[in-house]
Amino acid sequence: MIEDLLGGRHILTQPEINKFLLTTLLCGVIGAEREFRNKQAGLKTMIMIGLGATLITILSIEIGVNSHDRIAANIVTGIGFLGAGVIFKEDNRVSGLTTACVIWIVAAIGMAVGGGFFEQAVGVTFIVIISLIIFPYVENFFEKRYTKRVYRIVQRYEGESLEKYEESLKTFKLKIKRGSQRLANGVISGTWEATGSPEQHSFFVETMLQDKNILEFDF
Template structure:
């Protein structure tokens, strides 16, 4: 291995670290599980494997030209498929909310950027990094709406701990075309009352009347004791 090859490796590994860390910085700022260091390491590791494919077997191939046929892209293919396991670890399911899909996708893209840098395609890697960073920073603030604008609100539903069935509550929202964006539950021990469970939901709906009808239907369920709607002005209405 000549000195020029070492310089090439250093440049590619450093550039991969910069580009991967740049993308990870956005994830770090938004407090996601995989942040700056994770993205940097994935990018550097991918670049290193690509460099290994190019330079790691040169001597062996030179000594066995007649019997060895070597394809550098095979190692890259293993990186692309194997990185899915790391990305899957960032996906969290919390109740009815799935988080981490964007982070998993960014890790997958960073692996590709690292491979691209390792292959010496600097322009493509830099352009891809710019596109990814812009999409994470800018598109994350954009909500796409087609047709009627949906509204979002918070609900607190208090139910008896004994005999309560969550699926009945969910079915009412589904019947009235109300989406459950997220859900949390907490046990409430109120003095002189039976233990209750409080379900805190963030719901999305189109018509205000559909929410009112759904709330009325909730009150008809025997184990539902109280429903509170959190308004946009942070005022709570108990109905």
């Protein structure tokens, strides 16, 4: 009776079930790593994205007889909007870029599984997991030596520029890039982008906090 109602075609075939199970496994592993790091898109999100991409790819193959990529190609465009939702700008820092990239890759893995490219899907998943595990340690290694911070100093103008603070930055062995300098209503302000170790930054901040001539200090 059910077959008559459905025109003699099963809703799911065993190969399709296998594809959904493989997608759940691969995307679940990536999602678990994101969940462990308390990222915006975690286990459930990654699995849903992967399953959706797999299903759309399967439908694209079944429906698009003359053009199999007609429907699946829109995943690449559509997933970009979802990834943009996890990117945030906080002061001088942008967060969520890695998670957005992972969302895009998870969709690609789902498409690969849906299209029957299992080896490629497994291989990319392995590379992604290794990268997500190792890269944070590499980033921490470089951050300990090359931490970048933006400083802003404001004080009353008494006929002197802010050159002494720039020299102070150099004294603490911080590589600097001068930003804007502004003089208005008897107040002079300046910004610098400084790169160095966290210890060097800490010494500079402690010194500036003891300077009574500074009206405002952003760090």
